[in-house]
Every structure is written in C-alpha cells, then in structure tokens.
Amino acid sequence: MAEIKQGGEQFGNRWGLLATVLGMAVGTGNIWRFPREVASNNGGAFIIACFIAIFIWAVPLICAESVFGKKARMANAGAFKILLGEKWTWMGGFVAVTCTMIGAYYAVVLGWVMKYLMLIFSGFLGQVAQPGAGVELTTATWNAFAMTPPSWEAVGWFLVATTIAGVIIFRGVQGGLEKANKIMVPAVFVLLAILAVRVLMLPKAIGGLEYMFHIDFADFAKPKMWLAAFTQAAWSTGAGWGMFHVFYVYSAKNEDIELNAFTVAFGDTAAAMLAAMVVLPAVYALAPDPVAVLKSGANGLTFINLTNLFAHTTGGFLMAVLFFLALFSAALSSLIGMVELTTRNLMDMGMSRSSGTLISTIFYMVVGGFSAADNNIFENQDFTWGVALLMSGLCYSVASIKYGVEKLWVEDIEPCSDLKVKWMWTAIKLFPVLFVLVWGWWFKEAVSWYPGEWFKFWPITKYVYTPGAMVVEWAIVFALLIALNQKISAKLVHANKLD
Amino acid sequence: MWVANMIVCCAIGFGCFGYAIKLMMDAEEKKKKAAKAP
Numbered sequence: 227m228a229e230i231k232q233g234g235e236q237f238g239n240r241w242g243l244l245a246t247v248l249g250m251a252v253g254t255g256n257i258w259r260f261p262r263e264v265a266s267n268n269g270g271a272f273i274i275a276c277f278i279a280i281f282i283w284a285v286p287l288i289c290a291e292s293v294f295g296k297k298a299r300m301a302n303a304g305a306f307k308i309l310l311g312e313k314w315t316w317m318g319g320f321v322a323v324t325c326t327m328i329g330a331y332y333a334v335v336l337g338w339v340m341k342y343l344m345l346i347f348s349g350f351l352g353q354v355a356q357p358g359a360g361v362e363l364t365t366a367t368w369n370a371f372a373m374t375p376p377s378w379e380a381v382g383w384f385l386v387a388t389t390i391a392g393v394i395i396f397r398g399v400q401g402g403l404e405k406a407n408k409i410m411v412p413a414v415f416v417l418l419a420i421l422a423v424r425v426l427m428l429p430k431a432i433g434g435l436e437y438m439f440h441i442d443f444a445d446f447a448k449p450k451m452w453l454a455a456f457t458q459a460a461w462s463t464g465a466g467w468g469m470f471h472v473f474y475v476y477s478a479k480n481e482d483i484e485l486n487a488f489t490v491a492f493g494d495t496a497a498a499m500l501a502a503m504v505v506l507p508a509v510y511a512l513a514p515d516p517v518a519v520l521k522s523g524a525n526g527l528t529f530i531n532l533t534n535l536f537a538h539t540t541g542g543f544l545m546a547v548l549f550f551l552a553l554f555s556a557a558l559s560s561l562i563g564m565v566e567l568t569t570r571n572l573m574d575m576g577m578s579r580s581s582g583t584l585i586s587t588i589f590y591m592v593v594g595g596f597s598a599a600d601n602n603i604f605e606n607q608d609f610t611w612g613v614a615l616l617m618s619g620l621c622y623s624v625a626s627i628k629y630g631v632e633k634l635w636v637e638d639i640e641p642c643s644d645l646k647v648k649w650m651w652t653a654i655k656l657f658p659v660l661f662v663l664v665w666g667w668w669f670k671e672a673v674s675w676y677p678g679e680w681f682k683f684w685p686i687t688k689y690v691y692t693p694g695a696m697v698v699e700w701a702i703v704f705a706l707l708i709a710l711n712q713k714i715s716a717k718l719v720h721a722n723k724l725d
Numbered sequence: 726m727w728v729a730n731m732i733v734c735c736a737i738g739f740g741c742f743g744y745a746i747k748l749m750m751d752a753e754e755k756k757k758k759a760a761k762a763p
Contacts, residue, residue: 240749240753244749269727270727270730270734273730273734273738274730274734277734277737277738435727435731436727438731439727439728439730439731439734440726440727440730441726441727441730482749482752485745485748485749485752486749488741488745489742489745489746489749492738492741492742492745493742493745495738495741495742496738496739496742499734499735499738499739644748644749644751644752645745645748
C-alpha cells in the first residue's frame with residue numbers, strides 16, 4: 227500500500243488507479259458506439275484510422291490531463307489557475323462544465339440499461355419470442371418507455387442511476403471509486419469475452435467479422451471517416467474529458483504518466499474491439515437484414531434490435547443478461563468518474579466530500595432530468611457537449627503548449643515513466659492543427675445540412691442538431707465562466723495535499 | 726484480405742494492451758525488489 231498522508235486522499239496502489247481510469251474510459255462509447263461506428267464507416271479502414279487517432283490524439287491528451295492533475299493536485303479549474311495563472315481559470319472551468327453536462331445525460335443511459343436488465347429478468351424476452359411480437363414489440367416498448375415525452379418512467383430509472391453513482395463517490399477514493407472499479411472493470415472484459423465466444427459459434431457469425439475487418443483503401447481519402455475516427459477516440463478513451471486529470475489528483479508522487487496513458491488507451495481499444503466482435507457477428511448471425519439493423523442508430527441497435535435478436539436465439543436469455551450487465555458495469559464506472567470530477571472541483575473550493583457529492587448529485591438530477599424526460603433534449607445535449615469535448619481537448623493542448631511541452635516532459639513525464647516514447651507526448655502540439663481540420667470540416671458540413679436554419683437555436687427540441695444551438699449553449703457557459711473568473715479563482719485554494 | 730487485416734488489428738489492439746500490462750507488471754516487480762533490498 228502506498229502512503230496516505232494526513233488531509234489528502236490517494237489511491238491504494240497503481241492497479242487501483244489503473245482500474246479506475248480504465249473503468250472511466252471503458253463505457254458506452256465502447257459497447258454501443260464503436261460497433262455502430264465501425265458499421266457505418268465501412269469496417270477495416272475505420273479501425274486503422276482509430277489506431278492512428280489513439281497514438282496522435284488520445285495518448286498525448288491523456289498524458290496532458292494526467293500531468294496537470296498530478297502536478298497541481300487540484301481538479302480542472304484549480305489546476306489551470308495554479309499552472310497557468312488566475313486569468314486562465316475559466317478554461318479549466320469549461321472542461322469541468324463540459325464533463326458535468328455530459329455526466330448529467332449519461333446517467334440517463336445507465337437508467338435505460340437498468341430498466342432493460344429488469345425487463346429481461348421479468349420475462350420480456352419470452353414475450354418478444356411469441357409469434358407476431360418480435361421487433362414490433364421491442365420498438366413499441368422502447369418508444370413507450372423513452373421516446374414519448376414526458377417519459378416519467380425513464381426519469382425514475384435515471385434518478386436511481388444517479389443516486390447509485392452519488393453513493394459510490396460519497397464513499398471516497400479507496401472505499402468507493404477504487405473498490406467499485408476493481409470489480410467492474412475485469413467484469414466488463416470477462417463478460418464481453420464470454421459473449422464473443424458464444425456469438426462466434428453461431429452460424430453466419432463470421433459474416434460480421436468479415437464486414438468489420440474488410441478494408442477498402444478508398445475510405446482513407448474520406449474526411450468523414452477521419453472525423454468519425456478522431457471523435458470516437460475522444461469519446462471512447464475519455465481523452466480531453468478532464469477525468470484523467472481528476473484521478474491523478476489522487477495519484478502517488480512518482481506515478482507513471484506515459485505508460486498508464488498508453489495502457490488505458492489500448493485497454494479501451496481492446497474492449498471496443500471485443501464489443502464489436504460481439505455485436506456485429508450477432509447481428510449477422512441473427513438478423514434477416516443485418517445492414518438495416520446496424521444503421522438503426524445506437525439506441526435502435528441496443529434496445530430494439532439486439533433485444534429482439536437475443537429473444538430469438540438459443541441461450542439468448544443468458545446472452546442478453548451478460549450483454550446488459552457488461553453495459554451496466556461499463557456505464558456506471560464511467561458515470562462515477564464524471565460525478566467525481568464535479569465533486570472534486572467543488573472540493574477545491576472548500577467543500578467537504580459529502581457536501582460536494584450531494585450538490586453534484588442534485589445538479590445531475592435536475593439537469594439530466596430534462597434529458598431523461600424528453601429524448602430531443604437528450605439528443606441535443608449529447609450533440610452539444612459531445613462536440614465540446616474537442617474544445618476541452620484544445621484547452622489541454624493550449625495549456626500544455628503555454629506551460630511548456632518540453633518542460634513538462636523533462637520535469638514530470640520522463641523521470642517517472644517506464645515507457646519513454648517522447649513523440650507520443652509531443653504530438654500534443656499537433657492538436658490545435660487537428661482541431662481546426664476536424665472541427666472546421668465538421669462545421670462546414672453542419673452548415674450545409676441546415677440551409678437557412680443552421681444558426682437557429684430555439685426551441686432546442688426543434689433545432690436539436692443545428693450549429694446555432696450548439697454554439698449558443700457553449701457561449702452561455704463561456705460568458706458565465708469569464709464573468710465569474712475572478713470569484714471562482716479566489717475560492718480555488720484547497721488542493722489535495724499529500725504532505 | 727479481411728483476415729490479414731483482422732490479424733493486424735487484433736495484434737495492434739490486444740497486443741499493445743498486453744504489452745503495456747507486461748511493462749507495468751515488470752516495473753512493479755522491480756519496485757518491490759528494490760524496496761526489499763537492504
């Protein structure tokens with residue numbers, strides 16, 4: 227056991243930190259997003275693009291976050307203040323707000339998964355297997371549950387999910403975060419591996435693997451595929467979300483940064499590939515029209531089509547339980563990371579862990595409640611704050627460049643690392659260029675999707691995906707943070723001191 | 726072709742993860758030995 231100095235919280239050992247950051251990274255982005263992205267981006271070339279994005283986008287960003295947390299011993303806003311100066315506090319604040327807003331609607335997904343686990347245990351698959359039921363029943367059930375606002379039942383499950391995450395965070399770093407993740411993270415890998423073996427034994431399942439890994443070299447010339455790969459890398463690994471930063475506030479003084487970043491990025495990739503090797507072969511083995519199923523969107527694929535497919539296969543009950551348990555563990559381990567981020571930022575302003583957790587949980591319940599009640603709001607929040615992650619990543623890149631990329635390598639990364647590959651860190655300098663290319667291309671495309679309406683934003687239930695709605699929501703947060711910069715900065719004085 | 730790509734992708738995806746875990750275990754082992762040494 228590493229030492230825990232009076233007044234500060236710390237992970238028990240390196241494996242505790244690794245389980246926690248891996249648990250945060252492996253989430254719904256792996257299990258339901260990656261298989262769908264592989265399918266919609268034509269398979270093999272997309273996977274290779276993802277590997278490139280991991281090396282030049284995810285690993286450097288994870289290193290940047292980690293070094294900020296370890297160096298400042300404060301969460302996002304506090305660390306930007308300590309390392310860059312008071313006038314930069316708002317930048318760390320934007321990272322914290324982005325992740326908090328994502329957490330608020332992310333808890334909704336966990337609520338959905340819990341509802342479906344309950345449905346499966348109460349014999350729902352038997353009803354779906356009845357003649358004439360099938361996909362019509364799974365569609366009707368999903369629509370009645372989550373797609374018909376106000377979805378009060380979804381709100382109820384969302385509140386339960388948020389409460390569970392709040393209770394884990396309330397128990398602290400070693401008693402809550404570390405203990406929960408040491409169980410949940412191996413569970414996700416084991417459940418997915420069992421599922422993959424079972425699914426690959428089904429007839430025609432090999433078609434899913436062929437679709438997943440077939441390669442068309444013309445795909446490498448498509449900007450859309452690269453955008454999807456870089457967005458997937460950010461989404462899935464959690465690079466730029468600010469959570470690695472917060473977990474490193476509790477790391478040992480000599481904690482490795484680069485090897486841990488590399489391990490988490492590829493652990494996350496391994497989980498995503500395992501998930502895709504479950505979902506795509508399952509769809510090919512069980513669905514009469516696999517392509518239509520794969521294009522039915524994340525929710526359609528998981529809650530409508532996979533549920534239907536599990537109902538119509540031998541051993542489907544067990545497969546469904548394993549799949550939704552894996553999704554539950556992955557989503558919960560990510561959500562607790564988000565609640566911890568919000569809580570730690572409040573603790574840096576002088577709150578106790580219990581008060582910080584209580585306020586964070588209530589905030590999640592209030593803000594996320596709108597997303598739970600109305601799926602259009604959920605979609606808008608997913609879009610607005612999902613894209614804001616690129617901006618969060620930019621904040622870390624700019625901050626690293628301003629502080630000194632070389633200085634951080636010499637002082638903090640290289641001395642403690644068992645993997646000393648400098649270019650994997652210095653690639654952080656490329657981020658602003660990649661950001662302009664990726665975001666600029668996306669913005670140009672998005673404007674063309676809504677001719678004459680791209681700048682409109684109200685009501686957001688109507689202008690769910692317009693660039694206008696997204697930019698207005700970001701602008702409100704930026705304006706508030708810049709206006710309150712001095713006040714927030716003055717309160718950020720309570721670092722997690724280990725001495 | 727897809728089989729070759731599957732082998733390459735699995736080697737990179739699972740291989741890098743396995744290699745990183747091995748490096749970590751070696752480093753922890755070294756630390757333990759160093760701590761035990763008089």
